[in-house]
Amino acid sequence: MANNAEDVENNFMQGQPESAAGPEPRQQQQQQQEGGTRLRTRGGSGVGRGEGGGPEQNGHPPAARPAVQEAEEDEDEEMTLKYGAKHVIMLFVPVTLCMAVVVATIKSVGFYTRKDGQRLIYTPFPEDTDTVGQRAVNSILNATIMITVIIVMTLVLVLLYKYRCYKVIHGWLFLSSLFLLFFFSYIYLQEVFKTYNVAMDYFTVVIVIWNFGVVGMMCIHWKGPLRLQQAYLIMISALMALVFIKYLPEWTAWLILAVISVYDLLAVLCPKGPLRILVETAQERNEPIFPALIYSSTMVWLVNMADTGGPRRESAEETQEAAPEPAESPPPLSSPQDDGGFTPSWVSQQEHQLGQLQSTEETRRQIQQMPSARPPAEEDEEERGVKLGLGDFIFYSMLVGKAAASGDWNTTLACFVAILIGLCLTLLLLAIFKKALPALPISIFFGLVFYFATDNLVRPFMDKLALHQFYI
Amino acid sequence: MNLERLPNEEKLILCRKYYLGGFAFLPFLWLVNVVWFFREAFVKPAYTEQLQIKAYVKWSAVGLLFWVAVLTTWITIFQHFRAQWGEVGDSLSFTIPLGTP
Numbered sequence: 064m065a066n067n068a069e070d071v072e073n074n075f076m077q078g079q080p081e082s083a084a085g086p087e088p089r090q091q092q093q094q095q096q097e098g099g100t101r102l103r104t105r106g107g108s109g110v111g112r113g114e115g116g117g118p119e120q121n122g123h124p125p126a127a128r129p130a131v132q133e134a135e136e137d138e139d140e141e142m143t144l145k146y147g148a149k150h151v152i153m154l155f156v157p158v159t160l161c162m163a164v165v166v167a168t169i170k171s172v173g174f175y176t177r178k179d180g181q182r183l184i185y186t187p188f189p190e191d192t193d194t195v196g197q198r199a200v201n202s203i204l205n206a207t208i209m210i211t212v213i214i215v216m217t218l219v220l221v222l223l224y225k226y227r228c229y230k231v232i233h234g235w236l237f238l239s240s241l242f243l244l245f246f247f248s249y250i251y252l253q254e255v256f257k258t259y260n261v262a263m264d265y266f267t268v269v270i271v272i273w274n275f276g277v278v279g280m281m282c283i284h285w286k287g288p289l290r291l292q293q294a295y296l297i298m299i300s301a302l303m304a305l306v307f308i309k310y311l312p313e314w315t316a317w318l319i320l321a322v323i324s325v326y327d328l329l330a331v332l333c334p335k336g337p338l339r340i341l342v343e344t345a346q347e348r349n350e351p352i353f354p355a356l357i358y359s360s361t362m363v364w365l366v367n368m369a370d371t372g373g374p375r376r377e378s379a380e381e382t383q384e385a386a387p388e389p390a391e392s393p394p395p396l397s398s399p400q401d402d403g404g405f406t407p408s409w410v411s412q413q414e415h416q417l418g419q420l421q422s423t424e425e426t427r428r429q430i431q432q433m434p435s436a437r438p439p440a441e442e443d444e445e446e447r448g449v450k451l452g453l454g455d456f457i458f459y460s461m462l463v464g465k466a467a468a469s470g471d472w473n474t475t476l477a478c479f480v481a482i483l484i485g486l487c488l489t490l491l492l493l494a495i496f497k498k499a500l501p502a503l504p505i506s507i508f509f510g511l512v513f514y515f516a517t518d519n520l521v522r523p524f525m526d527k528l529a530l531h532q533f534y535i
Numbered sequence: 536m537n538l539e540r541l542p543n544e545e546k547l548i549l550c551r552k553y554y555l556g557g558f559a560f561l562p563f564l565w566l567v568n569v570v571w572f573f574r575e576a577f578v579k580p581a582y583t584e585q586l587q588i589k590a591y592v593k594w595s596a597v598g599l600l601f602w603v604a605v606l607t608t609w610i611t612i613f614q615h616f617r618a619q620w621g622e623v624g625d626s627l628s629f630t631i632p633l634g635t636p
Contacts, residue, residue, distance in 0.1 A: 253630060260632040264613050267606065268629045274563035281556075281564075286536045286549060288571045 150449040151490050153360040155483060157297050161456045162479060164301040165308075165464040174254040175309045176468045183310045185209045190312035202314035209315075210322050217330065217337045224341055236353065240283055240299065244276040247302045289361070296358050300456035307457070308464045320462060320507050327501040342499055358456065360448030449490070455502045459486075462510045466518075473525060474517045481513035482506045538575060546575060547584040554591040562602035565595040 169175055182189070185208055188201035223232050249272050256263050279299075282292040311319065330336040459482050466478040485506025493500050528535065538546060550572050557565035569592055576589040617624040625631060 256630040260634070261630065262614060262617055262632050263629045264610075264617075264627045265629050266627075267610060267613075270560065270606070274561055277556075277559075277561055278563050278567060288567065289536060291567065292536075 150360075151487055154449055154451055154486060154490065157293060157358060157360075158451075158456060158459055158483070158486060159479075161297045161301050161304070161460045162463045162482075164297070165304050165460040166467045166475060168251075168255075168301070168305055169308065169464050169467045172254050172258045174258070175305050175464075177309075178312075181310065182312070185212055186311060186315050190314060198314060202312065202318055205312070205315040206318035206322050209319050210326060213323070213326065214337075221337045221341050221344075225344055232353065236356070237280075237284065241276070241280065243299045243302060244279040244295075245272060247306060248272060248275055248298075251302060251305070293358065293360075296453060297456070300358075300453050301460055303453075303457045304460035304464055307461045308468060313469075316461070316465060317511070320458060321511060323458065324501075324504040324507040327503040331499060331501040339499075356453050357450050358453055359450045451502060455506075458503060459506060459510070462507065462514070466510075466514050470514070470518050471522060473522060474514060477513045477517040477521070478510045481509035485509045538571070543582055543584045546572075547587055550575075550588045550591045554595050557595060557598055562599050562606075565599040565602070568592065568595040569599060 186205040187208070188204050190198050190201055190205075192198045192201060220232065249268075252268065252272065278287070278291075279295045281287050282295050307316070330338040333339065462482065463475060463478050467475040483506075485508070486502065488505050489500060489502050541549070550568060553564055553568040553571075557568065572588055572592050576585060576592040579585065613627070617628065620627075
């Protein structure tokens with residue numbers, strides 16, 4: 064699916080003028096989009112305002128600055144780590160929730176594990192063949208077709224983006240999420256009711272689905288409370304994962320997971336990879352990538368200090384899932400859409416010290432490192448969160464869901480732990496390399512290894528022990 | 536979207552849009568409106584637009600209660616009498632449970 068390119072993006076942005084850099088004018092226009100740069104603490108840097116009054120100190124008086132600047136360097140190191148842990152947790156929760164929803168559904172609602180003989184058009188070859196060899200060949204062919212579709216979709220998306228056909232892209236994403244929010248949730252609801260043997264009338268169902276869908280569209284594509292938006296993204300990722308679990312045949316599913324991790328790796332890291340091109344194009348144009356496809360853990364606010372004087376906001380959220388089966392969208396990138404045109408830079412204290420009061424036309428996204436006692440000033444920016452593409456959610460949940468469907472709880476938990484470990488490692492790499500990274504490969508690799516190992520080695524072992532009542 | 540960072544006029548506009556949207560058979564939207572703007576309307580210190588936001592939140596709550604009442608009544612009636620309605624009951628049903636009623 065498309066959504067994978069998950070570039071787990073770390074939005075560590077560099078705040079300021081690293082004081083340490085000596086007295087040159089700090090107008091760092093780093094157009095960063097992805098690259099999160101090192102986090103810097105803001106303690107000690109001031110924000111100069113062009114003509115709007117004196118610079119506002121973020122917590123340390125100017126006099127203390129020189130001493131503070133030394134400390135800043137040390138703090139930076141700490142801050143990087145501290146942030147890393149916090150961001151990891153910020154991603155753990157939604158990923159865990161998504162997986163929990165999928166596992167709970169798989170274990171209770173029989174519909175998603177029942178093979179009704181229906182297949183997606185992308186996987187035309189059946190797997191209930193006579194010989195193992197034939198089955199293997201069929202699954203390989205299915206996986207090939209699927210991955211080809213995904214590659215083609217990604218290329219189409221990149222081309223559309225390159226030639227600025229934004230309307231087409233937005234329309235496509237809008238339709239995908241519409242379909243997902245209404246149709247798939249209708250089916251889900253129906254199956255849940257059937258499972259629990261509950262009678263339900265059409266009026267209530269229509270009202271419920273209508274509400275769910277419309278509010279979902281509003282939260283995802285327009286404006287809505289952050290938590291609700293995150294909840295909706297988790298729900299649609301779970302729905303998508305369930306669809307995959309139901310309609311992909313066994314071996315095909317595992318193969319697709321493996322192949323898509325490899326694809327993700329190539330697409331994001333290779334110089335000619337479509338996703339990389341997409342990201343770079345967005346960077347050149349200095350605009351946010353898509354108002355969709357990405358789960359963002361916090362909202363980013365950018366403040367423009369010089370001209371308007373008031374806060375200007377940039378919505379970092381609008382994420383949407385793209386790709387119900389008919390519209391396999393290409394792997395989304397999680398580029399900071401909140402970058403749109405802002406080239407942040409705080410006027411450094413250096414300037415202040417040197418007496419230059421340059422007007423800051425730009426703002427910088429920063430992670431707020433202010434002492435808690437200090438009320439946030441107008442220029443403060445909201446903490447940037449980490450972003451993870453929805454495709455990652457889908458594939459993680461799909462892996463755990465398949466483990467739950469075919470294995471016992473040992474396998475499910477093992478896969479769950481493996482994926483979280485992989486996510487941690489990916490975030491760690493992100494903190495080190497500071498550029499968009501694919502979030503699938505490490506986690507899926509660990510997940511697959513753990514799944515097959517647990518299913519084939521640990522489970523029989525535990526069963527034998529239990530059989531012989533031998534406790535270790 | 537963080538309400539904190541919006542200027543007051545925009546908060547009012549957003550609240551109003553959520554309120555008006557709820558009339559399209561969307562009690563959930565009214566619920567979101569009430570929960571999201573509750574703090575703004577009743578807890579924050581007063582500002583110019585707050586009065587209107589309060590009004591919207593109150594009316595959204597009223598609408599929500601109305602819908603809850605209607606839906607609860609209908610669902611109770613349906614669940615209770617569904618079996619007795621025979622064919623009509625079945626045609627109204629989205630899912631029909633198995634077993635004897």
